[in-house]
Amino acid sequence: MYVDLGNVLDSTPGLSREQLERLDDRVADAHERIEAGRADAEHGYAALNLPETTDPDEIRAAVEPFGDAEAVLTVGIGGSALGAATVSEALGGDVDAYFLDNVDPEDTTRLLDSLPLDSTAVNVVSRSGTTAETLANFLVVREAMESADVDWTEQTFVTTGDEGNLRQLAEKHDLPALKVPDGVPGRFSALSTVGLACAAIQGHDLDAILAGAADEADKLSGSLFDSPAYAYGAASYALDRRGATVNAMMPYAESLEYFAEWFAQLWAESLGKEGVGQTPARALGATDQHSQLQLYRAGRHDKLVTLVRPREREDRPIPETELEGLSYLGGSTLGELLDAEFEATEASLAAAGQPNIRVEIDRVDERGVGELLYGMEAACVLYGELENVSTFTQPAVEWGKRAARGLLGGGDFEEADAVSDKTRLEIE
Numbered sequence: 001m002y003v004d005l006g007n008v009l010d011s012t013p014g015l016s017r018e019q020l021e022r023l024d025d026r027v028a029d030a031h032e033r034i035e036a037g038r039a040d041a042e043h044g045y046a047a048l049n050l051p052e053t054t055d056p057d058e059i060r061a062a063v064e065p066f067g068d069a070e071a072v073l074t075v076g077i078g079g080s081a082l083g084a085a086t087v088s089e090a091l092g093g094d095v096d097a098y099f100l101d102n103v104d105p106e107d108t109t110r111l112l113d114s115l116p117l118d119s120t121a122v123n124v125v126s127r128s129g130t131t132a133e134t135l136a137n138f139l140v141v142r143e144a145m146e147s148a149d150v151d152w153t154e155q156t157f158v159t160t161g162d163e164g165n166l167r168q169l170a171e172k173h174d175l176p177a178l179k180v181p182d183g184v185p186g187r188f189s190a191l192s193t194v195g196l197a198c199a200a201i202q203g204h205d206l207d208a209i210l211a212g213a214a215d216e217a218d219k220l221s222g223s224l225f226d227s228p229a230y231a232y233g234a235a236s237y238a239l240d241r242r243g244a245t246v247n248a249m250m251p252y253a254e255s256l257e258y259f260a261e262w263f264a265q266l267w268a269e270s271l272g273k274e275g276v277g278q279t280p281a282r283a284l285g286a287t288d289q290h291s292q293l294q295l296y297r298a299g300r301h302d303k304l305v306t307l308v309r310p311r312e313r314e315d316r317p318i319p320e321t322e323l324e325g326l327s328y329l330g331g332s333t334l335g336e337l338l339d340a341e342f343e344a345t346e347a348s349l350a351a352a353g354q355p356n357i358r359v360e361i362d363r364v365d366e367r368g369v370g371e372l373l374y375g376m377e378a379a380c381v382l383y384g385e386l387e388n389v390s391t392f393t394q395p396a397v398e399w400g401k402r403a404a405r406g407l408l409g410g411g412d413f414e415e416a417d418a419v420s421d422k423t424r425l426e427i428e
């Protein structure tokens with residue numbers, strides 16, 4: 001992973017080289033704390049050990065029974081789906097990957113009606129085993145399989161903790177089961193059993209993904225000037241403190257669109273604590289040059305734009321054209337056009353004094369995906385240390401869960417009362 005901070009040196013808000021060097025002293029202290037947490041496999045910090053602790057052979061063995069599946073359906077939500085979706089979308093593959101990570105009845109029905117249920121491997125993923133959306137979707141998928149006379153126990157495996165509903169289900173029906181690693185919050189679990197089982201069924205090289213992650217881990221050091229991940233985390237933090245309270249994650253690759261969604265959970269759920277936290281915005285290049293870029297360039301100077309691209313990509317020529325005004329396109333390639341737009345957008349933001357950071361990987365392949373996921377996770381952990389927040393908890397999401405459960409009669413939760421007490425001002 002390569003990080004270029006050049007376009008934050010003269011931006012507003014911006015960071016001078018002297019400011020970065022002063023910040024580097026705090027990075028050194030934060031790195032010490034991170035390394036101590038990793039050494040003790042402390043909750044959360046353990047995620048930065050996954051390149052060594054994840055066992056690709058264990059994952060491959062667990063999914064071996066599903067080797068001839070035409071499709072793989074991951075039933076999970078948040079970090080229990082987004083890591084796998086990021087890896088699978090980035091790498092593609094002959095086995096189609098689908099993700100049921102919402103409880104929209106129309107979407108769920110449309111998906112289940114389209115799947116070859118008798119040849120679909122189902123991975124039900126939940127660390128807690130209690131997440132309502134995931135368990136509800138599993139019950140619906142199981143019923144659909146039974147209605148299609150498909151033996152769901154032959155096509156289902158679970159990825160879960162040591163205890164809970166899914167573990168009990170696996171034991172009752174003798175389902176293959178992968179364990180969610182201890183001390184790894186869902187948003188940090190992409191490089192574990194949680195994020196890699198789907199990729200294994202698709203036949204991707206798990207060892208190469210983990211090798212890319214390990215390369216980024218090896219660069220973690222006491223200085224942001226030696227570590228792309230820390231450079232990104234420290235600059236994002238310092239820019240937020242100077243007013244760039246939004247971080248627009250804008251990959252220039254369709255295959256990284258899910259990555260922006262994964263990043264949004266990682267950044268928001270880790271850093272949004274006690275009234276602070278940089279707001280992630282999901283964008284996509286070049287598409288959002290024709291929409292959000294207007295705001296990014298001409299709006300308030302309250303945003304950092306993160307521009308991500310591979311340095312190499314498979315390309316496709318643009319045919320010559322008889323249309324005079326378009327002759328400049330003919331004989332070029334789509335990749336050249338996309339790269340020109342990336343660089344033009346980067347320069348456009350810089351010319352307007354809007355801070356932006358360039359993040360590159362060699363290619364969107366196994367190693368590149370491993371580098372990018374690990375790099376952003378380490379950047380997030382560093383940011384959390386510098387901001388002094390509880391990076392690995394997410395208490396604020398529990399209130400709504402209790403309210404929803406109360407509304408469905410799943411218990412007596414005072415949060416549910418707030419729903420009926422809603423102030424209304426309805427305009428028809």
Ligand SMILES: O=P(O)(O)OC[C@H]1O[C@](O)(CO)[C@@H](O)[C@@H]1O
Nearest residue numbers: 078079080126127128131186397
């Ligand atoms: O894996 P589980 O326990 O189903 O949790 C799914 C997601 O829900 C959250 O716990 C938030 O509710 C996320 O942190 C997590 O990624």
